[in-house]
Amino acid sequence: MHSDGNRKATIARHRVRLAACALLAAAAVLAGCERGSQIGAGESTGGPSGCPAVLAGAQAAVSRAEKKEVFWNGPTTGPAAAPGKTIVYVAQTMTNPGVAGAANGVREAARVIGWNVRVIDGGGTPAGIQAAMSQAVAVRPSGIVVGGFDPDSTSQQVSRADAAGIPLVGWHAVAAPGPSRRPELFTNVTTRVEDVAGISARWIIAHSHGRAGVVVITDASIPFARHKSDLIRKELATCSGVELLAYENIPIPDASSRTPQVIASLLSRFRSRWTHSVAINDLYFADAAAAFRAAGEKGSGPPFNIGAGDGDPSAFQRIDDRLYQAATVPEPLSQQGWQIVDEFNRAFSGRPASGYVAPVHITTAGNSDGATTWDPAGYREAYRRIWGK
Incomplete structure (x- = not known):
């Protein structure tokens, strides 16, 4: 009887400990949530x-x-600047900061290389983007940027541009970087999705x-x-x-x-x-x-x-x-705008696309150093040397 009583007391104490542990675990989970x-x-x-x-x-x-220092590892050679070109940038919508940022990079690079740029805003609707592409083809530019939308959604306009010999360069237009056959793009500028x-x-x-x-x-x-x-x-x-x-x-x-x-x-x-x-x-x-x-x-x-x-x-x-x-995970928007201009320059000179794809980067409060954009260092100087500007 005495040993049985000890066993029961031990079991009771064990149950109390288990219950206490369960309560503590529940409290810890609630605190963590x-x-x-x-x-x-x-x-x-x-x-x-x-x-x-x-x-x-x-x-x-x-x-x-998250490394802060990322240096230019893109092209350092290519054709000199072709003179007197006009580029139309068709934007999916300029309310998309990425589309707008790439457009601003194109404008900046065009000023350096000596070209004219016109931006047509598709307004983010299928009808608006089709109308913008129709307008772009109608002005017979040297090249058209497909800025952030699926070229297949404007297949008729893309066919007309191809028939007119107007090269297309995409920005986030298809899933992969580089040249595209279907749809027909000289190249698509983007990081790898x-x-x-x-x-x-x-x-x-x-x-x-x-x-x-x-x-x-x-x-x-x-x-x-x-x-x-x-x-x-x-x-x-x-x-x-x-x-x-x-x-x-x-x-x-x-x-x-x-x-x-x-x-x-x-x-x-x-x-x-x-x-x-x-x-x-x-x-x-x-x-x-x-x-x-x-x-x-x-x-x-x-x-x-x-x-x-x-x-x-x-x-x-x-x-x-x-x-x-x-x-x-920022796109190097300005650099990509400059790359778009360089890709057109290669197309106008009968050269292949550069094949450059920017590396991925993560920006946090710990590595931004107060900057408001991210681009690999040295791209402007590299493109200026290539173009002779």
Whole structure:
């Protein structure tokens, strides 16, 4: 009887300890889920990583992409400047900061090489883009830039340009950089979408230590953007500790009106489960700020937001000020504008495309140094030497 009583007492004490441990564990989980808690790069949001091997690779890739000094590794030789050319830049919409930034780079480079540039804004609608392309072909320019839209959506105009011998250079026009046969482009200027999508997803994995609840925002009407967001989802899925909470399709022309409503709804649905966001364009986070602020969310996060593309000046400002954006994977927009002009110069001279593709980079408050753009150093000087300017 005495030994049986001791055994019962021991079992009772063990149960008390288990209950206490369970309460402590529950309290720790609840404390970790508080929206105001700060989660920095490399810190865990929920204990050990859910994907140790994937996490290690993500941390290494992010470390490389965050390096400050990136020097020009593009072309250093090519044809001298062809004289007296006129370029028409057809923009998907100039409200897209990436499209506008590349257009400004084209204007800057054209002044140096001695060409004329005209920008026609498609307004972000299929009818508007078709009308802009028709107008561009009608003025018989030396070349036309397909600025941020699918050339197949203007196939008749593309055929007329081809028949007239007008070369087309794309900016984010098709999924891959370089020449394209279908649709017919002399070349397409862009970073590799696989690289941009991959590094933005890896930043989330690294930043969350492999424990994240993620919202992905895209514009599925643009094949390039849809492909990018699909690749982001695929990379996020490599980490078992990352949960895709929502995949939101918001057309860029509707971003200012729809994004605040979507953000408010997501906050209501997911609350503290939502730790990170990735959007195919930084502009979504500009439009999201009011909804985050109205809900009482801290500008420094969570959720921690990364833009998988463009990197316009306002994105850099939000990152530096810690206002609802933590990082961006910026396109070197000015450099790409100069590259577009150089690619046309090669086309006019009967030379092949340069084949240059800019490397991916991640900008955060820790490495921006107050800058409002990112470009590899030395590209202007390199292109001037090539053109003899």
